[in-house]
Amino acid sequence: MTGPCQNTSVSRGFTLIELLVVIAIIAVLIGLLLPAVQSAREAARRAQCVNNLKQLGLGFHNYHDQNNVFPTAINYTGDSRNPAGGAVKGWGWRITLLPFIEQQPLWNALNQNLCVFNPENTTVYDVALTTYQCPSDGKVSRTLQLPAGQNSPRYDGPVNMHFSSYAGNAGTWFQQVALGDTTMQTRAGNSNGVVFQLSKVGVNSITDGTSNTLLIGEWAYGKLDDFDQQQWHWWPGYNAGDATFTTLYPMNPERRCSNSGNAFNSTWTGAAGSFHPGGANFAFADGSVKFLRDTTSVMPYDPNSCVGMGIAYDGVLYSVTPPAQFGVYQALSTRNGGEVISADSF
Secondary structure, three states, rough: OOOOOOOOOOOOOOHEEEEEHHHHHHHHHHHHHHHHHHHHHHHHHHHHHHHHHHHHHHHHHHHHHHHHHOOOEEEEEOOOOOOOHOOEEEEEHHOOOHHHHHOOHHHHHHOEOOOOOOHHHHHHHOOOOOOHHHOOOOOOOOOOEEEOOOOOOOOOOOOEEOOEEEEEEEEOOOOOOOOOOHHHHHHHHHHOOOOOOOOOOOOHHHOHHHHOOOOEEEEOOHOOOHHHHOOOOOOOOHHHHHHEEOOOOOHEEEEEEEEHOOOOOOOOOOOOOOOOOOEEEEEEEEEEEEEEOOOOOOOOEEEOOOOOOEEEEEEOEEEEEEOOOOOOOHHHHHHOOOOOOHHHHH
């Protein structure tokens, strides 16, 4: 017999079924919460990307205030490995912009008489600046050691290279200008963007309106294949595929075209794009930053290469063959095309 004060209750744990139900409920809650967390993180990364572009756009305008033109895509210097060899390609616009984005000490460290890839300028090019990197572009923060000779211009040893998620607007096509080419100025004159090789574009020459003209845009380094990640988007670089993007292709071409089965072909290294869902961020020539949707109209393009159809090239000059016309996206990249663009079309 038990006494009146004796506790006769029996404790028991969860049954297996109850435990499985609790685990299932937790799994459902995590499944519901995870997309919201990922969305919040992407929103924060996108906000930082917008902030980077605003800072770069302000830097462009501060440079313009002093020089009456925006920075060019390429500068020419001497070469310490061959002092008697004349001018060589020196550096791209991101180096030029350093004093105007609170990087004066790094600019002061540059030997401006020499190419940025000379060993004397190692302390400058071997630096990663987060202002030039979009947080959503995960691989852009990597450092790659490029072997001597193969990829390291003006330098006898291996080079540590850093990369960028942003490029200047060259317009509707690239014009790669070669030193000594008698058509240099002609090719430069054929460029219709704002930042290109030999560009001298000021606000007064952007007759389409600064609020309707792209200045800087995203191009996702992480979308390049392994080989192209070594070759292109170098942050101090001056070549077209390092310093500028072109609207010859629509944004994010890998979402649109097959490119003969290779979605990351080098022909797209100059295409704008991002890892943000639905489009990419662009700084306009008036200093504003806007998100352009993938649905922004573009000129018809080849379904394999994504190259705009109706673009002709005679070996020196590019042109548009009637009746082909630019879409809104291409029109936004021209500084003086005379296109009428409504504010609600992008």
